[in-house]
Amino acid sequence: MDTSILCNLLGVPGKCQDREKVIGELKRKRENRECDLLLPVTAIIETGNHIAQLSDGRVRRTCAERLSGVLRTVVDGTAPWALNEVEWGAEHLRALISGGSTGSTLVEHACNQLGCGDLNILVERDRYLARTSGVAATVWTLDELLASYA
Template identity: 60%
Template structure:
């Protein structure tokens, strides 16, 4: 059986990058990253990249915004160069993906019902991406590594 996989959520990625006002658990997340690398293959979903980039763009202090954006850019380059602790997941933005998203990505509820329950489309997108990953792989499990209790309940 292949090693288990963990999809890195935005809450974790922001802590790793120490995004201002979004890194309250920085030390514990870095410690957990060290442990998870020993037991899991880590995947950085496209949603975590987009949401983290948006959080960085909203940092009020221009110097901090630039510094954080430079660190973010460097980490993304490391991913491309296969030097980061996680890999990319190829995901197709197509009809099947959107139907999975609208259908609730295997949660048992629809996008509308989940939105009413405050589960955002970004979180739902990570679940849909994980579903697509599992559909094309065999012999592994995939969880969502998140600090968000609601998203964790679907992991």
């Protein structure tokens, strides 16, 4: 799942216009047990940045507390998703620079307005697939450009 999904689930103002739809989709995914959900590190960081940029301090605090609560459930193993544990090293950066399995480099994606955060989510997915076997993985997103690679 990407930042657009996490922001909707947390109700981040200005980033949660599809909240009911996302909550409904999460319930459906959980009830049908159709997939395992992974929370990419990138989605956590980008969501935290969106929260930090909120102008209303009370709302910023409320959203930060929600994010902190969600992260606690991930650590405790009670969240409906798992953290996508990824090693941030030279191999990861090489994959990011080359664009992972997308067929385009980081530079080409930047020129086509796919940000480094979205590209990193794709690279995280690629690396997850490389260390697991017999699974398929897509990216749950509301972003049309990211979805085209998901």
